[in-house]
Structures are given as C-alpha cells and as structure tokens.
Amino acid sequence: MALVHIPGSKSITARALFLAAAADGVTTLQRPLRSDDTEGFAEGLARLGYRVGRTPDSWQVDGRPQGPAVPEADVYCRDGATTARFLPALAAAGHGTYRFDASPQMRRRPLLPLTRALRDLGVDLRHEEAEGHHPLTVTAHGVEGGEVVLDAGQSSQYLTALLLLGPLTRTGLRITVTDLVSVPYVEITLAMMRSFGVEVGREGSTYVVPPGGYRATTYAIEPDASTSSYFFAAAALTGGEVTVAGLGEGALQGDLGFVEVLRRMGAQVEIGADRTTVRGTGQLHGITVTMRDISDTMPTLAAIAPFASGPVRIEDVANTRVKECDRLDACAENLRRLGVDVATGEDWIEIRPGVPSGAEIKTYGDHRIVMSFAVTGLRTPGISFDDPGCVRKTFPGFHEAFARLKGEIVG
Template sequence: MAVIRRAYPPRSGADYPTTDIVVRSWPGDGVDGHRRRTRRPRGRRPTPRTRRRSVGRTTPVLGETDAVPSLADDLPDVLAVPTVPAAPDVTVRPPGSKSITNRALLCAALADGRSRLSGALFADDTRAMIGAVAALGATVTADEPSRELTVTGIDPRRAAAVAAVDARQSGTTSRFVLPVAALRPGRTTVDGAAQLRARPMGPLLDALRQLGAQVQEGTDQGHLPVTVSGPLRGGPARLPGHLSSQFLSGLLMAGPLMRDGLAVELTSPLVSVPYVTMTTAVMAAFGVTVDGLRTAPGRYSATDYAIEPDASAASYFLAAAAITGGRITVDGLGTDSVQGDVAFADLLARMGARVERTARRLTVTGTGSLRGIDVDMADISDTAQTLAAVAVFADSPTRVRGIGFIRRKETDRIAAVVTELRRAGIDAVEDDDGFTIHPGPPAPTRFASYDDHRMAMSLSLLGLRVPGIEIADPRCVAKTYPGFFTDLATLTSR
C-alpha cells in the first residue's frame, strides 16, 4: 500500500492542488495502476480517431497465445476479432457497474464516517471519480486486486480551500461532482479532456445558479471548464430532462447538504429514467430518502456497500449468445438488479433468443433465428449500439427510437454506428431519434472506434460470426471495461 501524491497539471489558469490518493496496485501496473493518457489538443473532433500503427507491428488475433494482454493499455493499435469455433457455453462475470461505483463513491465521500465499497470497477471513469472526491477532501483507499474501495467522507460545506477536479472523459464524474463542488465555500474548477469539454453542461449550470451557486464559465459557454463556489441555499430548481439524466442525479445527490433541501421541477420529459432510480437506490443505502424529486436537508451515513456487475457491459455477452447461437450466463445480475440495462435481455427475447432469470443470474441462449424489432430505447440507451450489432444478423429490419440524446455522448453515437455499419456494407439509416438497421452479411472491415468504448465493444461482436473484422484503437475500452477483450477471448478460445 502506498500514498500517491498526484499533482494534476493546471488548465485554463486554474491552480491544481496536490491530492493524496492511497492506492494498492496490481503487480506490474506501475506505481498506481492508472492508465497513462497523452493530453490531446482542445477542440471537438468531427472525425473518428485511429491511432497510427507502430512500424513492423502486425495485427494480432484475439484469443491467440499471448495476443490479448490483460490491460487495455497493452492492446495493439488494431485488433482482429476471430470468429467463434463453436457456439459458446460459458458463464461470465463482468466488472462492477461503473454507474453504481461512481454514485457510491460520491455518497460515501459525503457520508459521516468510513464506508467500504466491494466489487468496485477500476477503469478510467471510476479513477476520475476517485481523483475527484480526493480533490474535494475525501480519503480514498483503493485495493484493486480485491476490487475494494474504502472512503472516509467529508462535509464539503466546511471546505474553504481552492480545489480542482480533472474529470478526464467521465460525464458522470463531471456532472455529479459539480453540484457537490458548489456546496463548498472555496472555489472549485472542474475540467476534463477535449471529448468531455464537447459535452453539454448548460442545464446543470443554470440549475446551480437557481440554487444560489456562483458559476464562472469559460469562453465556451455551457461547457467545461467551469469554476463554482457556494454555499448552496437549495430550494426549487427547474431542469430539462431530455438531454441527460446525469444532471438530475448530480443535483439529487448534493440535495441533502443544501440548506433548504432540494425540489426539482422537470421542464421536459426525462430520459434514462432507470439511472435516476439507481441514484435514489444508492442514496437510500447511505441513509438518504428521495421523495419524488425532492430531498430534505440531512446527512449521508457511512456503510458497507456491494456493487453488482455492470449491466451495460453484460449486454455484449448476452448479445454474443444471440448472435452465435450459444448459451452465456452472466453471474451477479438478475431480477434483483437495480440497473435498468438488464432489460436489454427482454429485447433479445423479442428478437427470438431464449432468456432465463434468477435473482442473481441471467442467461441468454441463441436459437439460431433472430427477427427485427421496433423499439424505444430511451431508458436503456447505453445498449443501443449493442442492439445494432445484433440487428445485422436478424431476418428483418430493426428500428431503434427515442435515443436522439446519444448524439451528445462520447461521440454522436447514432451517426457513428450508422457510418461504421455502412462501411461493412450494411444498409443502415440514420434517423432523427435513432437508426434503422437492414440485416445483411457484413464485409470484412476495420471499424473506427471514435475513442468511444461502446463503439469498440459493440462492433467487435460482428467478428464472432464474420471473418475479417478488426477494431481500431481498442484501448478506448479502458474507459469502463479495461479487460473486455480478454473476457471476450473466452468465447473464441474454446
């Protein structure tokens, strides 16, 4: 165990303090196990990013001996995905839920006492949240081999020092931390990578102003970097719901520490409702009850909290079963899950797969026949790209609706998935609020990943049935699932 003193480089003139993060590392991971990224130039990237291949490097094949490293950092510039030799029959357990890990980290950081989080995810997005709560004054001890985090909380309302948060590429970190940072009397600057700077923050900043925060924006209004300070008096706030549920979740988690509590009024329909349900469930585990969209003044209580596997990550393996005609069981997810994305299995059932559930297990068996469906995925939009991969192998078109807001994620996910499937010869159509996929045999293709973890993981599924599928920049999976390609290799090595 070691104490890492990490000084983040300043951005936009902000004074970034040194923060203490206690980390127990994986052997061979370097000092702290963090993924090392090169900071990219500012600005928005309109085209997919493909890394320049190293001289003399050939494209390795997933599943070959020594070809698939255990860490995303060690993946090659381009990764070939082999077809499955036979229908897989395996049980997998994806890493802990990113969404739950980041919510639990923040609630634990606001709690009175010490909390222990088991089953936590260690990936770029959760490391961003670890760094954020540490920058705000919480103490975090991370035991990666045991997948455990120990957090000693603080009361941000007593913090007068200047602070700074580097949210990296993490939307949850930036949007959850901003309301908490606005509780602090001291000024806090929140910034992130170029990709995160392109994502909208305006509705959240407007709500914070309504609640009494001082908000200083940069030259790109409604985007990071942003400097905030409190105190927040709380009370009523109006917020649009159609852009992202993360704005609401961030406000709700900060609500108990506002002087007058919080009462949010939505001015447009809420998307990704299950994620807000997840937020209130995590808050309840730490002793805070949400009444509708209201929170009364109060404090969080420290607790031991078990984090279940990530349902969005599980969708790739459930889809793989449907695509290959195999049988794949996800351990740790079932009818007791608090994650809305477990409903992805229902869509596979509608398409023709067989689905079995217990309280803690979810099994999908491919039947060899898939049919297209028409579906609104507004509540489970993180699995839309996964469904697009399955739709390629159906016997009729699939129409996905209600997900226009995913154009403002890591990339424009509607345009990106349509562009890449067309590259493979698939008749894919971009709609205002989603896409339509006409099935057909994909051609051998090197897919661009757009620095978007979900693009890389979902498009790799085509390679399980079609030879010649390659993924450019597979390292982007480090954002939420560093070991994805290692786990996927269990399907192709049998």
C-alpha cells in the same frame, strides 16, 4: 455454457463514490469498477481533499458532509461524464474555489441544463470558455436549497447530480423536471440514496429531497449491465449460452432490460436470483423497439441487427447523439463500412438484413462502439478498430475477456 464475471457497474460506482464522500463516517465500497472513468472520479475526490483508501477488492472513503477538505483545487475529469457532472455539484456544497476541466471529448458534451440549475440555486459558477461546457469554476459558499426547474431530456445525469446534492443543502431541494431520459438511471440514484439513509419523495414530476445528509455504510457494487449486453448479444448471435453472475432479479440497473429485447428477437432468457442467462436459438427476428430508457445498449443492438431476418428499427434515442460521440451516426457509418444498408433520422436508426464484410471500425474514441462491434466480429472475420484501447474507460480487460468468451461459445 460460458459463465462470465463482469466488472462492477460504472454508474453505481460513480454514485457510490459521491455518496461515500458526502456521508458522515467511513464507507466501504465492495467490488467497485476500476477503470479510467472511476479512477478519474476517485482522483477527483482526492484532489478535493477526500481520503480514498484502496485494496484490490474494495475502496474506503472518509466522508465529509461539510464538503471538500481543501479551499482550492484543480480537478481534471478525464473523459468521465459522471465525474464532470457530479463533482461540481459536490464541490458547491463546500466552501472554496474549485476549477474543473476535462478531455477534449468531454469538453464537447453538454452541461448547461445542470449548471443553469445550480446557478438558479445561488451557486457561483462560471464557464471559462464555451457556455455550458467545461472548463468551469465553482466558487462555493454552501447551497441554501429551494426550488428549481430542470430539463433532463439530454441526460438523466443532470437530475442525478441535483438529487445527490439535495441532502447537503441547508433546506433541501424541490426539483421539477420538464423532460427526462434514461429513467432507470434515476431509479438507481434513488435506491442508492435510500441505502445511505435518504428517502426522496415525489409529487408528480417534482422530486422532494430532504436536508440532513447521508450516513456511511458498506455498499456492494453489482456487475455492469451495460457491459453485460455485449456478452448476452454474443450468445444470441452465435447460438451459444452465456450466464452473467451477480446480475439477476432485483438488479438496480435498467440496462438489464436489454435481455428482453433479445427475447423478443428469438433468444431464450432466464433471470434468476443472482444471475441471468441468454441462449441463442440460431435465429434473430427483426424488431422495432424504443430504447429511450436503455439507450447505452443501442449500439449493441445495432451491431447484431444485420444478422436478423428482418429490419431492426431502434427509436427514441436522440440522446445517444450527445454521448462520447454521436452514436447514431457512428453506428450507421460503421455498418455502412461493413456493407450493411442503414437509414437514420433525428432519433432513430433502421438496419436492414445483410452479410457484413470485414473492415476497420472508426471508434471515435468511444468504448461502446468498440465493444458493440466486437460482437459483430463473432460472425464477420476481418473486423479491426482504429482505437481498440479506448475500452479502458469502463472495461480495461474487455478484449481478453471477449477472446475467452469467443473460444468458449464459437471455438
């Protein structure tokens, strides 16, 4: 059995940094993820005047319920979608002029539903080039609050940004959602807000966020479930056994649900109090599965799909087309490079059984494409990547950790 220690969750670390910055007092974050995305978020907070102290295993953040400590700032969000979407909302609660820009990859990703909602709430926000994309400038005067309608069908992060902002407004928020993808990520947000002293109410499709701010706390970051999917898939593919420590019953992240997909395909799964184990059985069955709520694990499933005994069809994943790259097309293109028969539609991909042959994977600078096809490489010699280093976004030590795993379960 391979016991794997996965770095902290990117999604939880980003939310915790926002909550810590907004809370009244000093918050300690235990075992946060240290990667390009989260370091970029912490750097953005520092640019806005928040103090972020770091030790090897924890970060301490001095909260400022009144908003950024500086009247002007220029924040570079790197490739981080959480940084690029959450920090403008945080800045809006303060008083000053704050400019946000991002990498070319992040500039391409959509932002308009969120910025339109912020404008509806009275935030003075201007897109400098393409409407609905970075760069943007927020001229902040605090946020009164009120009612707003939001389409979160492209990304649940739009809703999370508004939920996190709500307690910092003067009168609270009522957010009516017309469409919502990746619901488990919203549940993460609500649970974490509760840990920082805020209870969000619901009235049908409307979220009711009270004013009053957050209280500082000590918060432990659980391992990243999306990253764990590559290690669980490795066990299912090779007939090995992998246990991820620290991720079990009561985990906040919906992406742990990926192990249930592996169970349906024939793997054995045990979810304990503080760990999850997947054992491969030597066979993978074809499957049709809706992955709207766990779409970050779609490439993981696509990468092992050729080894199933029947077709694997993944449905309701249109939102993966507006991630770091168009992941539906990227998976299809790379599977075809490996000689696999693939068909795609607007929101689905179907992969037929085949015997992949080695080729260079075109990564599009997307960490999840690299990590997913690294799993394929456990059964297919000769796989390489045009940009293997892009894993630094969420797991800088991925290749070393995966090589150790390969040695333990494959030999």
